[in-house]
Amino acid sequence: MSVHPFTPDANAALDRLGFTRRRFLKGSGALIVGFSAVGLADTLGVAPGVGSAQTAQERRSRLDSWIAIAANGAVTAYTGKCELGQGLFTAQTQLVAEELSVPLARVTLIQCDTSVTPDQGGTSGAQSHPTNFRQANLALAAATAREALVQLAARRLGVPAEQLAATDGVVRVKADVSRGVSYGDLVGGKRFELPLNPSARRKPASEWTVLGTPARRLDLPSLVTARVEFVHNVRVPGMLHGRVVRPPSVGATLVGIDESSVAGMPGFVKAVVKKDFVGVVADKPWQAQQIAARLTVTWKPGPALPSQASYYDHMRTQPSQDTVWVDSGDIEATLSSAATVMRATFLHPYQMHGSLASSCAVADVRGGQATIWAATQNVFGLRSTMAMMLGVEPEAVRVAFRRGSGCYGLNGVDAVAFDAALLSQALGRPVRVQLTRKDEMAWENYGTPFVIDQRVGLDAKGTIVAWDTVSWTAGRGGRVGAATPGNVVTGFLTGFQPAAFAPRGPAPATAPFNDQNSAPAYVTGCVGGTCDGKGTVASERAIVRRVWSPFFTGPLRAPSQLQNTFAHESFMDDLAAKVNADPVAYRLRHLRDPRLIDVVNAAAKAAAWTTRPSTRPARRRTGVITGRGFASVAMEAGAATNGWVAMVADIEVNQDSGNVVVKRLFIAHDCGPISNPDGLRNQLEGAALQGMSRALREEVTWDGEKITTADWRAYPSLSLGNEMPVIETVLLNRPDQPATGAGETTTALIAAAIGNAIFDATGARLRQLPFTPVRVKDALAARA
Amino acid sequence: MSTIALKVNGRSHTLDLDPATPLLYVLSDDLELRGPKFGCGLGQCGACTVISNGRAIRSCTTPVGTVAGAEITTLDGLGTPEKPHPIQQAFIDEQAAQCGFCLSGVIMTAKAFLDQNPKASEPEIRQALSGVLCRCFTHTRMLKAIGKYAEGRNA
C-alpha cells in the first residue's frame, strides 16, 4: 500500500524519534519486543512466547511490536489504548518506564494507529488500564525487554543475572554499582527481536518507583497552551470541507435532492447521496455549512415514534429478548412464605453522551486506499467497518487516532469518520467533516432506558430472604465493532443494518454471572454451582428483557450498571426504612464480599456516618432541608469485578423550588493497585459529577417524529456555574491484587446516593431519573 | 468577499473573507489556531471562547466582520508549554483537565472576568462561568486553579 502523508504533527513526532516505523524496522540497532518469535530469542535464553503460537493470519492482521529500544537507549512503546481524557497516556507511559526501569522522560508512547500499533480492540468499559496493566500486553512486553537486557548484561559483564539490577536504563552489579552497562550500549548496532515472554517477571508494587506515584499528566502543558493536535485540527493538503444533511425525523427515508437549490453558492463543490445519506462538500467549512442548510432535500417520513409519555409502559409490551442472569428456582415460593413482600419500579431515561465536541473527522480516500483521522475508541474496528463502507480491503485502510473531546462511551466519532470517508471517496480528495451540534445530539447512540421491577421478601426479623428483579431495556446498534457499520447512523443511512435483534423467551445468560449488575450485590449469585454474588440472599432471580429501540443506543459510562445500581441501591434504602434499620448496617447485614464490606465501612468512616434508623422523625415540610444518603456497589463487568466503591452524599433540598444541591461527597474506592493516585482521583471526581448532572438534569426527549433535545438548551448539562460538592476520596490501595477499572464506578452510584439523601431529608422517594425540580416537587407533594 | 484585517495573538493578518463568516472558522481554519474549538456553534458551551479587546466572546457566533481591527487573544496566544501564562500554570499545578476540549471556554472566560474584576469572590467567578460547559466535569479542579490564579494575581 502506498504510504499516505502523515500529518505535520505525526511527522514531527516520528522525526523526534529519529525514524518512521518502516525505517525503524529495517534500521540497524534496536531491541524489539513483539508477538513473533523470530530473531535471537533462543540465543538469549528467552523462552518462545505467545508470539510463536500465532498463526500467520494473526501475524498479518496485527502489527507485532510493543516496545522498541533504540541504540541511543530511547524507548518507544506502542499501545492500542488511546487517551480519551482519562489520563491513560500518562499512566501507560509510567507503566513502561516502571517495568523497563527507565526515567519517564525516556519513553515515547505511540497510541492507536493501525499502521503502527498493536490491535488491542477498543478503549472502553474502563477496561483499558487493566488490560495493559493486568494482562500480558504492554506491561509484559516491557518486562520481557528488561529481562533480556539484564541477560545481555550478564554476558557482557560476566556476572550472573541474579546479581544484576536495572535502574535508570543501566544494568548494574548489585554489589558494586560502579560496574554497569547502559541499555544503549547493550543494544549497540545489533538487532534483537524478541517474542513476548509470558514468564518475564513483573515488578511487584513494593518495588515501584514510577508507578503508584501521582505523576503529573505529561500532556497537560501542551493541552492548556493549545498545542495538542485534536482531530478537529488535522489539516491535510488539498482538503475540502463537508457537512452532512441528516433526516429531519427518525426513520425518514430520502426521496431526492435538488442540487439546483445550491448551484452557484460560493465554494460549492458537490452534493453526495448514497441511499439515505446526504452530504455536501465545499472549499471552506462556513460555505459547506450554508450549503447544507440551503440544499433542498425531500424526505419521506418514517413511522410515528412511540409517545414519550407512555414509553416506559410501551417498553413492557414490546417483543423482547430475555436473558436470565440468575434464577434459584424458588423465588415465588420464598416470596409467598415471606413475612413481608416489598415491590417498587424504577425508571431511567435515555441519556446522552453529550460530548463537548461536535464530532469531526478527516478522510483521504483515493486510488483504493484510505487514510482516516478519527477520535475513534477502536482504530482496528473502524478500519474493518470502514473497509466495508468503502468496498475495499481492510489492509487498504489506515485509521489513525487523533484526540477528540471526552466521549464517555460512544459519541459521533465513528459515524463522522464514515461521513468524511464517503465524501472523500466521492470526491477523490481529502475531506474534513464537522458535525453540527444537532447532528451530534439528535443521532448519537444514547445510553439505554430502563424499567426495573423489584420484589423483595423479608422475614419476620426484617432480613432479606428473596430478591427478584425483572427489567426492560431498549437497544439498537452500538459500537460498530469489526463488522457492523449499521450500528451507528451513517452506516445505517447507507444501507447497513444494526446488529440483529431476535426476540426470544428467557434463556440463560452466556456471559459470566451478573455482567452489568443486573442482580443486586446482596444475592449469592449461584449459577451452575459457583456463587459469584457479593451477598447472602439465596433465593434470587434476575431477568433482563431487551426490546428494540426507535433510537440508536450505545454504552454510556457505567452502561446498565448505573441504571441497575440506581434501582438496587435505592430499593435497599427503601427496605432499610421498612424495617427501621440503619442503611449502612442493613447493607453490611446482607454482604459477604470482603472488599465491598471494606469500602462500605471506609466511606461510612470518612463521612463520620451516624448510625440511625432510616425514617427520621417528622421534619419541616417547607424551605431548605438537608439529608444524607448512602450507596455502594461492586462493579460487575465480564468475568471479573471491575472496582468496588461506596459513597455518602450530603445534599440540600429546597422544598419550595424542588431544587437539589449536592454539598459533599465521601467516596471510598478500591481498584486494586493504584498506578497514579492523582489521576485516579481526577477520574473519580469527574465520573461522580458527570453522574450528578445526569441524575439531576439529563433526559433525552422526543415528539411524534424527532428528538427534541438537540442542543444544550434543551439538554441541560450542569455548567461551571453550578455549585459542585466538596469531594473527599479514600483510596484503598491493594498492591497485591489485579488492577481493575475506575472510570465508571462513581457514575454508577451517585444517582442512588442522591436519591437516598433526598429520602433521608424529606421522606419522599424518587424512583424516576432525573431528579428534576418538577419531579422532586411532585414527590414531595405525594408524601403522606 | 471583502478584505478584513485581523489582529490575533499580536500578529496582523489580512484575509479575503465573507464578513459573515464566524470568527471561529477563521481562527481555526484560515489561521490554523488550536485553542478555540467547535463545540456547539450556537454560543451555548464556550469551547470557542477568545478574548477580544479584553472581553471574552464566543467566536462561533461572532461574525468576523465585527471584530476587524480588535485585539484578539486565543488560548494559543496566552503562553507556551515552556512558559505558560500564570492561569495556564495554575491549571497545570492543579492538574485541572481531562480531555481539555473545554479549556478555551474555561480559561479565557475566567481570565477576561478576573482581569476586569480582580477581587471577585468564588460565587462571582462561578456566575461568570455559568454558560461554560466541561462535560468531563473537571469543575472542582478548574475552580481551584482559577482561584489560585486570582490569588496570585492579587498578591
Ligand code: FES
Ligand atoms: S462552540 Fe461556541 S459556544 Fe459552543
Ligand code: FES
Ligand atoms: S476536560 Fe473534557 S470537556 Fe472539560
